[in-house]
Amino acid sequence: MHVPDGIIPLWLLLILYVVSGLFLAFSIKRINRRFDDKLVPYMGVLAAVVFAAQLVNFPVPPFSSGHLVGSTLLAVMVGPFAGIVIMALVLFIQALYGDGGLLSYGLNLFNMGVFSCFFGWAASLLLFKGMRKAMNDERAVTIGTSIAAFITTVVAAFVLGLELLSVSGFNELALAAITGVHLIIGVGEAILTSAILLYFVRAKPRLISFLKDSDVQEIAEVIETDWATSQEGTKVVAK
Amino acid sequence: MEKETYIKFVIPAVVVLVAIIGITILSGLASDNPDGFEWAVFDFAGVAEPECGFPGIFSFLGEGPLVDVLTGAVGIVIVLFIGLLIFKVTSRKE
Numbered sequence: 001m002h003v004p005d006g007i008i009p010l011w012l013l014l015i016l017y018v019v020s021g022l023f024l025a026f027s028i029k030r031i032n033r034r035f036d037d038k039l040v041p042y043m044g045v046l047a048a049v050v051f052a053a054q055l056v057n058f059p060v061p062p063f064s065s066g067h068l069v070g071s072t073l074l075a076v077m078v079g080p081f082a083g084i085v086i087m088a089l090v091l092f093i094q095a096l097y098g099d100g101g102l103l104s105y106g107l108n109l110f111n112m113g114v115f116s117c118f119f120g121w122a123a124s125l126l127l128f129k130g131m132r133k134a135m136n137d138e139r140a141v142t143i144g145t146s147i148a149a150f151i152t153t154v155v156a157a158f159v160l161g162l163e164l165l166s167v168s169g170f171n172e173l174a175l176a177a178i179t180g181v182h183l184i185i186g187v188g189e190a191i192l193t194s195a196i197l198l199y200f201v202r203a204k205p206r207l208i209s210f211l212k213d214s215d216v217q218e219i220a221e222v223i224e225t226d227w228a229t230s231q232e233g234t235k236v237v238a239k
Numbered sequence: 240m241e242k243e244t245y246i247k248f249v250i251p252a253v254v255v256l257v258a259i260i261g262i263t264i265l266s267g268l269a270s271d272n273p274d275g276f277e278w279a280v281f282d283f284a285g286v287a288e289p290e291c292g293f294p295g296i297f298s299f300l301g302e303g304p305l306v307d308v309l310t311g312a313v314g315i316v317i318v319l320f321i322g323l324l325i326f327k328v329t330s331r332k333e
Contacts, residue, residue, distance in 0.1 A: 001276050006289025028329065037330035040323060041244045045252045047322035048315045052256040055311045056263050057270045064278040065270035085325065093318050097310065098295025157275065170284045178279035185275050 001069065001160060002094065002108055005101030009166050016163075017106030023114045024088050027081040035082075035219040042207055046074065047086045049196065051093065058188050066185030068192045069112050069156070072120025072149040076141065077200065077208050079220025080117040087113035107163065116156045121222070123148035128210055138201045141210045146194035150186040157182030253319060257312045264304050264311070 035043075050070040057065035070090075074083035091108050094100050100108045127144030128137075135143075161175035197208070205211050209220030263269050273282060280286045297310045 001274070003276065004289060005292040007280065007286065032329045033331045035326075035330055036333050037327065038241065038244070038333065040326045040330050041241070041249045043326040044319050044323035045249055048253060048256055048319040051318040052260050052311070052315050055260050055307070055314070056268075057272070057274060059270035059272060060275065063272060063282070065272040065274050067274065086322065089321055089325065090318060093314055093321075095293075096296050097314060098293060098298060102293050160276065161279075164280060164284075167280075167286055169286045170280065174279055174284035177283045178275060181275040181279060 001112060001157065002091075002100030003104045003111075003160070005103045007167055008104060008107060008163060010103070012163060012166055013103050013107055016110045020088075020106040020109040020114055023084060024109070027084040027088075030081040031079075031085060031219050034221075035216060039207075039215060039219075042204065043078065043082065043086070046077065046207075047089055050074065050086060051090045053192060053196070054090065054094065060181060060184045060188075064181050064185075066182070066188050068189055069116060069153060070193075071112055071116030071156075072124060072145060072152045072189075073193045073196060075117040075121035076124045076145045076148075076197070076210055078216050079209050080121040080222060082216075082219050083117040083121070084109075084113045087117065111156050111160050111163075115159060116152050119155060120148055120152040123151050125210070137211055138205070141208060142194055142197050142201055145197055146190040149193040150190040153186035153189045154179060154182050157185075249319070253315060256315055257308075260311050260315075261308045264307050267304075269307075 050068070050073075053068040053070060055067075057067045059065050071083060071087055074086050077083075078086075088109055091100060091105060091112060095102050095105050095108070124141075124145045127148055128140050131140035131144050134140075158175070158179045161170075161178045164170040164178070165172075165175065200207055201211075206213065206215045208214055209216045214220075272278070281288050297306070297313075300306045300310065
């Protein structure tokens with residue numbers, strides 16, 4: 001899903017540079033001073049995990065391949081704002097590696113960071129809320145996030161397809177094709193998301209914002225509350 | 240506490256990540272097929288693949304599984320360090 005330079009028209013790249021830049025600046029402002037410095041090593045490792053997972057493509061027989069994006073995973077673990085910051089870092093290093101263009105960086109950050117983090121977070125939260133009535137929280141967050149990761153991958157591919165309609169030669173049939181191939185890639189995303197999340201659920205459950213007594217609830221808040229005086233306010237994240 | 244976290248969690252995590260991508264790439268398990276975007280745009284829709292563009296900071300090393308593992312490992316360490324730096328700066332000192 002990394003778009004190189006020279007495909008999408010410049011006007012669209014510039015618009016999405018501005019949009020993504022504003023979201024990134026707002027995300028940094030939102031996470032600033034909202035988490036304890038003892039969490040820093042874990043956040044660094046999460047960024048490294050997503051970068052490593054994006055390095056390796058799994059096959060989509062017979063003609064294509066895909067890789068983990070990780071936005072939904074990050075959004076559920078540390079919230080959409082910290083997720084956007086991590087995706088911005090990962091995508092920037094990848095752009096320096098030649099995977100995704102430097103001019104297309106804003107568009108790639110919008111698709112795989114801004115849009116996917118918020119959409120993945122919202123879909124996961126809805127599924128988690130529904131599923132926790134039938135199972136324990138750990139199982140609900142793992143299954144709910146995996147399903148949300150699948151949906152997010154397909155919807156993000158559709159959004160990318162809409163952007164590509166601005167390219168000469170890319171038509172509605174190609175939009176269906178890019179969405180369709182991501183139905184299979186989404187299954188891979190869901191499997192990898194559940195595998196990584198399962199590890200953290202068992203080894204470091206306090207790093208998952210949806211779970212009770214999480215250390216990252218404050219940074220993962222989407223609706224602003226006064227954390228110092230209102231522990232109740234954190235319930236907007238997971239309850 | 241923080242030093243202990245780095246020794247017990249961060250360093251082993253980086254070693255495991257590098258090992259996983261190393262084994263996956265060198266054993267040929269990673270796919271060389273075009274990804275979903277490339278397939279849909281270049282193969283299916285027939286859009287011309289751009290020839291210009293930034294080739295990447297490690298393009299001078301050429302291509303191959305060994306180069307992919309080496310540059311991947313360097314990238315993991317770079318992302319880790321910059322990530323630690325960003326989150327250190329934005330964290331709250333307790």
